[in-house]
Amino acid sequence: MTRRAHSHDYSLRSLQSLLGVSRRVVTGLIDAGFVQPARGRRNELRFSFQDVVVLRTAFQLQTAKIASRKILRAIAKLKKELPQELPLSGIRITAVGDNVAVRSGPAQWDAASGQHLLDFEVAPVQGEVAFLDAAPQNLRNREQQADEWFALAEQLLETDVVGAEQAYRKAVALAPRSHYDASINLGVLLCEAETRCEEALDVFDNALTHFPDDALLHFNRAVVLEELKRYDAAFDAYGRCIELDPTHADAHFNMARLSEICGDNEGLLRHLSAYRRLIG
Template sequence: MTRRIDSHDYSLRSLQSLLGVSRRVLSGLIDAGFVQPSRGRRNELRFTFQDVVVLRTAFHLQSAKIASRKILRALAKLKADLPEELPLSGIRVTAVGDTVAVKTGHAQWDATSGQLLLDFEVAPIKGDVAFLDTTPRDVKSREQQADEWFALAEQLTGTDAVGAEHAYRKTLELAPRPHYHAYTNLGVLLCEAETRCDEALSVFDSALTLFPDDALLHFNRAVVLEELKRYEAAVTAYERCIELDPTHADAHFNVARLSEIRGDKQGVLRHLNAYRRLIG
């Protein structure tokens, strides 16, 4: 059965652990109205993935040595000053020196004072978090949004599998053209979960309808089939990888290993020799 990502997937404690942001900062952001968590079955606070994107800003600003009180003051003033037609999802917040800076287009200003920051006054940027707007307007904006979701997915992959999966799926949804790396990374992410190999296989199958002659996709699909103990199909997928890329040493090694399981002594020798030639 396909696992559904709950739209309220994070508790307050998990956010503290994930983002490294103090409870005081999180509480301040909630009080300021920047996030509106729901309540769980035991009346605990639950946060959406989009809340996580907003709260990651506080994390990065803290990492840039911006004081907590300045983060709260700047974000509260930012929300109050922005016109309604410019949502928070359409801005970029950065740390410039010890200042919280806001950028829209080519304009950049101090989030606390509202003073315009000119290019020659700007110190090296220490941190950069994009608020993501998932409302498509045209092909260009969809491509930009897809790129931002993909960048976020890559950042989350090592620490937050749920968030990374959501971001990769948003990349695939928004990208105006098939996004090869989002398919590849999502498939690998699902396969690493072990219990979700069927879903990973579906991702790689979909990718191969778009990139049928990509050796790496066939290799990754073969790995998933092997995890599912579908050894005959895995060998076929590895052999297709080798057909497309005869220098793929790992594919030769894996076929040799599976050939041994299947009792195919000739296959073992042929592919093991090919593997040794390629790495030798």
């Protein structure tokens, strides 16, 4: 499947508000060449989802009490020393004490001094630059990272659907046993695209391997199956939702509608009655 290009939906001011990054840090990152924003109609800077992730790293380093001047100095030095062909996705940045440390492949070093570091735990995050704690990688860290990606997805949802999808997928992949809220929202997002219902079904099926007795997941899966016109499977999925949550009014309503489609007048009346009772 071809990935669509990211749109440049963020102004400098909106980024500062969203991430709490100072203008000095943002302009320093631009000068260092780590972000290459586009220009808007009035020649203003516009940033992409990829830029958001890079700038979020800078913000997290700030919250780790790394001085802005040290962040800028480290990034400027990195720009000079890293091979030109090294992609940005190959860089991992973290705070170690009050220093900025970097890992690229097996090598890890202090960003400002260039001194190599030993026994420095780096999580195997694929893709964009990500902020990592100095603490060893464990389940708690992965849960925290997953929650941060979910929060970013929620922030992007209204302005960058492609970016939100990627962030939801990051949350699902990082969470030790999948990420419930990210799975729900990702599946709904894909289903809303109409042509991606099969992908949405895969998301819900995967989530159900971790949360097999969740009524909402079964309901959403049933909606996707109905969109795909797999009515028998949808009916069974709605039925499972109602088994788990007899008060789920929407499941009764949808089962009533499916019963009507299938010519089951008894089922139509039974589920419609249950729906009216629950909402009344």
